[in-house]
């Protein structure tokens with residue numbers, strides 16, 4: 069079979085294309101800044117949270133399975149519980165870690181008698197990946213081991229690509245990705261919005277097992293309007309809070325508490341798919357006050373987008389300089 | 403040909419070999435037992451000494467390669483030709499040090515090639531990785547005439563020399579991008595890095611300070627090796643480098659002050675806190691003192707004072723890299739109750755890399771014609 073030049077080029081291009089398709093992510097453009105069309109996420113309402121930690125336990129349990137975010141031979145055998153008391157009675161992590169993707173913390177002030185009050189009060193807060201709309205971790209990862217699903221916006225991890233540079237840890241403003249430093253063959257661990265459960269028609273374990281509706285799952289647009297609506301409710305009045313999912317028929321009738329007038333995650337770091345409501349300022353709940361509305365990828369993209377111009381300038385300028393100076397110094401050349 | 407003046411089996415060489423051996427043991431331990439067992443890194447301090455010193459510092463110290471090669475082959479400033487070979491060799495060792503440290507620093511060392519096939523162009527880390535590979539290769543080509551000449555491969559030697567200008571230009575391009583992209587690595591952490599160092603101008607600051615460090619590093623090495631290996635110092639070359647240092651240091655000083663003033667304000671450097679003091683230390687040692695000394699003709703033209711200035715600049719600019727990579731994050735990590743100090747094993751591995759660079763340079767000085775035209 070003979071092959072002319074055109075065919076050869078075609079074949080070569082197809083081969084190259086296949087190589088690219090198999091390994092590289094679409095190149096050449098800055099990351100999108102809009103909410104993906106079918107974006108899903110979670111809403112956490114600290115005023116509804118009773119601190120039962122059911123979400124933590126079930127997060128660990130339902131992710132310590134094959135394809136789960138804590139998947140590993142060892143973890144599938146026994147979920148990676150963290151004990152802090154010698155009796156080893158319950159899973160009691162102090163922070164997110166390579167073994168814990170989700171944590172309920174309690175923040176106290178003064179006498180800590182009033183729930184959801186900043187002064188002499190306390191509040192719970194649920195920490196895990198916020199599934200940013202333009203995630204810094206995805207922007208930072210050199211090998212696209214962290215990717216954002218273009219449809220539902222879940223920020224997920226492909227362990228076989230990861231080289232373990234930990235730039236994602238540095239880049240994430242919320243300090244979410246954790247690394248298995250103790251292992252010889254470590255992975256990054258973070259909440260992947262339970263995306264391994266969607267095929268079976270299930271959703272985030274933390275929302276499924278939340279008894280009060282403090283954590284609910286759903287489409288981000290619906291979660292946003294639900295959150296905005298709650299801010300308009302009169303404190304002291306009654307409201308039917310949906311349980312498990314935002315559109316759920318199951319409701320829990322509760323007295324409305326006083327909210328801080330802010331939905332966390334609407335604008336922070338360019339917006340996130342995890343939204344929070346609380347009765348105390350988010351800064352007190354551990355959200356860094358230095359996190360602005362800045363889309364972090366823009367900061368590095370300004371640099372990267374200049375590279376082609378730099379290449380052209382240096383090559384042309386350098387060649388010109390060489391040509392000009394060559395003659396001038398000829399006499400000194402050996 | 404071999405330089406009879408250079409003795410191989412000296413106590414110094416034995417010491418270097420011992421340090422390298424210790425580093426080898428640590429390297430194996432690190433690969434078998436992981437990062438947790440060998441380093442003090444943790445989730446709040448994901449990067450430590452290997453990135454701050456070996457990579458950021460090592461690459462900056464290697465800038466002499468592109469600065470001198472560019473001066474000789476692109477600006478055709480032949481006066482500096484006698485130092486181009488050691489400068490290129492030094493750069494090669496600097497990059498080797500950085501690349502080896504990255505190999506041990508990443509959690510999955512044997513996937514170090516992944517960025518070459520799994521492109522992700524939004525990532526500065528990807529840009530950095532590509533440049534390490536391309537530039538180390540370019541440096542190897544730039545250094546090859548030394549080896550080819552030794553092997554008497556005249557044909558290949560002539561060929562490489564003929565295409566030297568375009569290769570050097572490619573190297574200048576890669577270095578410009580690589581030095582600046584190391585600064586750009588930190589653009590994505592405005593909420594974490596202290597405002598004393600965080601700036602949208604980080605890429606420019608890294609580039610200019612790398613050029614400044616390059617001149618001092620090459621000058622330092624030329625003076626030092628002339629003493630150790632006993633060849634004549636091309637004196638006008640040394641004073642020429644000092645003059646260059648003065649110009650670049652002045653530019654860098656203006657950039658830094660402007661950057662501080664337009665960021666957190668000049669006052670931020672004088673609050674007496676830990677970060678502020680580290681900032682002042684870096685500036686006084688690496689920029690202000692060298693500027694004052696170099697601005698006086700008396701010191702600019704004397705070998706000993708130039709040597710002292712070189713040391714100040716090297717320490718100061720490396721400190722800048724440590725500040726950006728490590729100390730500038732201390733306030734943020736401290737608020738979260740996390741601490742970091744390199745473990746003994748981290749320090750040993752870095753010491754081994756430095757020992758390797760010295761040892762490699764010595765072997766090259768003995769067996770290769772490193773200083774053509776300066777024979778005694």
Ligand code: SF4
Pocket residue numbers: 196197198199200203204205206223239240241242243244245258
């Ligand atoms: S919260 Fe952090 S880990 Fe999660 S998507 Fe955003 S940047 Fe990534």
Ligand code: SF4
Pocket residue numbers: 208209210211212213214229230231232233234235236237256
């Ligand atoms: S540690 Fe892994 S996931 Fe994180 S940035 Fe590096 S390669 Fe990507």
Ligand code: SF4
Pocket residue numbers: 123126127128131137169170196258259260261262272273274275
């Ligand atoms: S979505 Fe899944 S992985 Fe994420 S916190 Fe909830 S249970 Fe854990």
